[in-house]
Amino acid sequence: MANLAGSALAREGRMDPDSSRPRGVTQGAHRLHEASRKQRGRREEEVERGPGKRRGADMTWQAARRAPVESIASADMDFNQLEAFLTAQTKKQGGITSDQAAVISKFWKSHKTKIRESLMNQSRWDSGLxxxxxxxxxxxxxxxxxxxxxxxxxxxxxxxxxxxxxxxxxxxxxxxxxxxxxxxxxxxxxxxxxxxxxx
Missing domain, CATH: 2.30.31 (Transcriptional Co-activator pc4; Chain A)
Incomplete structure (x- = not known):
């Protein structure tokens, strides 16, 4: 019965003639294999470069992106201050891109209250009256x-x-x-x- 269904799918062009799997499954497996092969190649390049170089580059990138957000949060900037600050950051050498500034602006506008509450809770380390x-x-x-x-x-x-x-x-x-x-x-x-x- 399975062979009859498989041959019917093969005639309709939905079955891979080289296997007993439907064509979409075979194509998906091929794409997964290609992605896996590319990822393996990237890992091998990272091993050749050394883990310290990659980790250092990641940490530098993260620190560069985290610094503006920390400055915004610690200054508790209003929206006008935020726009001026982000504009200055985009013009600064090694600063953020305008796309990153837009993302940071949207993030701050959406989460300002939660971030402020979180910072206040973190700053209260002792019991209060x-x-x-x-x-x-x-x-x-x-x-x-x-x-x-x-x-x-x-x-x-x-x-x-x-x-x-x-x-x-x-x-x-x-x-x-x-x-x-x-x-x-x-x-x-x-x-x-x-x-x-x-x-």
Whole structure:
């Protein structure tokens, strides 16, 4: 039955007369063989050149293409800045081509928000303060009887990393420690204000 079907396909020109496979399968196998032979030839050339030369060339090419994207991301460029930057890169010796600039521009416009979020998440390597609550209590126990019933501040800090469960830290401050904390926070505030002043 298979031979009858094969001879019918051969008569219609859809069967390779030299084998029992349909013509498309034979042509596909031939193309695959040719591609494999060409790839083998390229590999042999790479072996003759040495792996270091090829890898070095690939790394140089990747670094040259990655540098503009890293600059765009670190500067968080808007679209006008992006176009000016890419135009300058295309005019630079050894820079990018206009086609590459178009691809980078389209990529940045499509993925700017995701890239920014990713960079922000990567820059937060430690836990952050998610919440703070406090209350004033009277001390009920102490080694010294004079400290019993003195007011203390109970502060609960909610700390956690992005995407993870929070941890809670409970601190107890007497009047002296509250004053020390306020002094340090005042110093932090002054430092931040100084850094935020325009130059």
């Amino acid at each position: 998610r919440g703070l609550s406090w209350r004033i209590d009277g001390k009920s126990q102490s080694r010294h009887s004079a400290q019993i019933h003195t007011p203390v501040a109970i502060m609960e800090l909610e700390i956690g990393k992005s995407g993870q469960e929070s941890e809670f830290l409970c601190l107890e401050f007497d009047e002296v420690k509250v004053n020390q904390l306020l002094k340090k926070l005042s110093e932090v505030e002054e430092s931040i204000s100084t850094l935020m002043q325009p130059a």
